[in-house]
Amino acid sequence: MPGARVSSGDRVTLRTVEAEDVPFLQRAGANPAIRYPLGARLRNREAIDVSEEEAGTDRLLVCLDGEDAGPGRADEDDTRPIGAVSVECVDYRRPELGYWLVPAVHGQGYGTEAVGLAIDYVFRSYDKPAVGAGAFDHNDASRGLLESLGFTEEGRRRKFMFVDGAHRDMVQYGLLREEWVDEG
Amino acid sequence: MPGARVSSGDRVTLRTVEAEDVPFLQRAGANPAIRYPLGARLRNREAIDVSEEEAGTDRLLVCLDGEDAGPGRADEDDTRPIGAVSVECVDYRRPELGYWLVPAVHGQGYGTEAVGLAIDYVFRSYDKPAVGAGAFDHNDASRGLLESLGFTEEGRRRKFMFVDGAHRDMVQYGLLREEWVDEG
Amino acid sequence: MPGARVSSGDRVTLRTVEAEDVPFLQRAGANPAIRYPLGARLRNREAIDVSEEEAGTDRLLVCLDGEDAGPGRADEDDTRPIGAVSVECVDYRRPELGYWLVPAVHGQGYGTEAVGLAIDYVFRSYDKPAVGAGAFDHNDASRGLLESLGFTEEGRRRKFMFVDGAHRDMVQYGLLREEWVDEG
Amino acid sequence: MPGARVSSGDRVTLRTVEAEDVPFLQRAGANPAIRYPLGARLRNREAIDVSEEEAGTDRLLVCLDGEDAGPGRADEDDTRPIGAVSVECVDYRRPELGYWLVPAVHGQGYGTEAVGLAIDYVFRSYDKPAVGAGAFDHNDASRGLLESLGFTEEGRRRKFMFVDGAHRDMVQYGLLREEWVDEG
Amino acid sequence: MPGARVSSGDRVTLRTVEAEDVPFLQRAGANPAIRYPLGARLRNREAIDVSEEEAGTDRLLVCLDGEDAGPGRADEDDTRPIGAVSVECVDYRRPELGYWLVPAVHGQGYGTEAVGLAIDYVFRSYDKPAVGAGAFDHNDASRGLLESLGFTEEGRRRKFMFVDGAHRDMVQYGLLREEWVDEG
């Protein structure tokens, strides 16, 4: 059974991440098209544990529901996971967003909608004045998504990490609550 | 369900190692045709644990996918494991490659392709100037594979281990990042 | 699924011992026809643990495979366990062999073949100049097996253990590597 | 007994942090003059554990030794702790420096010397192309220290944390290996 | 305080082994003059644990008491440890004796007296028909001691262990209860 519906937009739904989602998360995380832009480590299914609560982190599955999931699907269980959004460090500092979509659905605006839902979720749930997000310099898709949502580029940590064969700069973005309100 | 696809070449695919792969790994590891050339210890299935992450080690399953796996197989789950590649000690020194294929597929170039994919993986994922690999003196297949990929013989640790009835020299090979770039 | 094939002779195969073999091992170990000659303790299934590796001990299951296992069996999984061989103390002194077969297959030479395979395994795997084995004075079958394989009687520990109603002498046998080479 | 000497400059010495240093670290960490500029959490002594190695983090005590420690002190054990430097995340990304000194010694250049020794330590010990450090906007002393050592301001995470009564921006600094070589 | 008196002969006393005896036992065990003849492994004090009961083993300290301990010593605490005797495997088979004395007191008959006391202890404490003891072929002192006490050489396990630079035979001795009664 899919995780519980947390929030829905025009096309995508955010759901809780459940044990049954581990194979999806692990396959996506190992996919070079996702792993290299994110600078993520390889993990097998046993190394992904969704049962322990990680303090200060919310994990959300990005799904297409009902007819968006494909022809002939109508009920709640007709849902197709297409990515994930995480909200980290909500306990003591500015929350930080992370996100990815499977390559098959790139370029259709699902990511922008999903991250927008996550920002709404954060500002409704936590007394925080801003949210942040980082993207490696070479991750144009991720940077474009953040900019389209109104994020401001706040800085660039030079040679932050070795990713996909080179030392990459981490570009840091931030969005203040009042900026989001103005946008939304 | 097979492990996640990590990297694919013309014929072989590297996947993450999952709990369901333990019987394959253990059977192969006990096979005299694999065990003696590698100098490996006998282990039963209970002694192989893929659920704990071993710090600084990546384990990859070598697979034939789709039509390469046999007639009438087309989707992602049609995959046949034929060996394994490991990348050890990536955390503090030059990573060291280990690898084996089941005897039934020897001599067809699968090993060279799989180890080549693993080298690509290492140099894309880790900021290391070189990779190493060792083969016992009597393991001609393994030594030929390394040499065909451009590895340089760097030394020979004499009487390194008692393997298959004799004290064997361990022949040490290394490949610098710039040598691989020249080759690739 | 049976344990991995470690070594095969004309008729018997040695395999790794797996969790699924515990009921067979425990029933055999409790059988008076096996327990009394060996001087073995009674154990229930919970007391037999094959999941922890015991340092310096290799445990092997003696099996009949394929057509030897019975009519209508052809593939790798058609295997019938008929006994066990252990190799103890390989880490710091002369390894010591232990072995037993179920009574139903006694007298057909399976034991001699299985122990011979185990000796080959020991001398190929470990840098040891000799193997030992002990048999109680009253265990004629075991003593005959050792002698037929070329073991030398090296001594007799008098009144070594109380077994099957009497204090029995333990007859000690040994086989040097060069003696086995001469034999094999 | 003080921790081992790791590195010495003209006036300060960096030492390993030992169990006996916990009361010093805890008192300093609770001191409002240190805690508020750093945005540090309150912890009691039991919450500070120096016995477990934290993967990827080096902790160093800043000390004044011998005559610098005060009158009448000459041998190795005459040492006075005045602060701490930490090096975090050396295992997978750009290391991040943290540091503080007790207020009594502020303004005398000890911090600059201590952080300089730590940068030397990082670039000699780890194959990293850069180090980073962050300081809250209102922490002028810390920002001045980083700038005097050649760090570049790379960005500003707005309203990063609620510290000392207000949402503070985190100013991010970085220093490339070649910039430090030019400086040193 | 020395361990409790277990048994006394004309000159030596057997006492229980206590935590305070660990430094003596460890120093003696590391002494090449004791370690090589016994084929013992090197251990530091932390590796010797006398607090856990080892099932089926009695450990006894060989001591010189009172005036035998040296001039000017008269009370119970005036005791000087000179060696140790162990009795192993008393729970399920023929007990096996082990023993050593520090080199300074060799050749004065203390060992023979101490082992004799231990044999008395075994036959009075346990319903066993025999005791055993082993000595490496090259350990003439130990073999002479056993023979002087009436032990019979029962066998020789060839190339039993690598000790002091060579593969040594283990010579096995045994003493039946009735043989000891005849002697004592």
Place this chain on the structure above:
Amino acid sequence: MPGARVSSGDRVTLRTVEAEDVPFLQRAGANPAIRYPLGARLRNREAIDVSEEEAGTDRLLVCLDGEDAGPGRADEDDTRPIGAVSVECVDYRRPELGYWLVPAVHGQGYGTEAVGLAIDYVFRSYDKPAVGAGAFDHNDASRGLLESLGFTEEGRRRKFMFVDGAHRDMVQYGLLREEWVDEG
């Protein structure tokens, strides 16, 4: 109390490593003059544990005893630790030596004597046909020591580790048992 005497040469004594030696070992291990040539990680006292036996590793303290330790010292406890020797992997392959001396005693031949005693210890204690040792390319003192003892340079693992600001080659040395017998 110092650890037990394991072996003595003309000037140095090898002793077991005890809990009381941890401060010495940790101070030396943090000393840049020792840490950088060895490529060792920084550890505090809590991170060094001598109480757990590490399987297959012997740790020895190099000491000056009696008059060599300084004026007015005569009994067994007058001993001054000056370094350490380790013997690793004795359980399954060629043992590997490691060693260091404190800088104050460099250049006086103590290291050569200590490593020579350790080689004697290894060949007397273990049935191994060879010992190995590695030294980084830039560690001239260590390489000279190995060569003076008769070790053969067997190879060079290029860019093996990042040590003291650069990627260093690990030069591998080996000494066969018969070569040592010829030398000794």
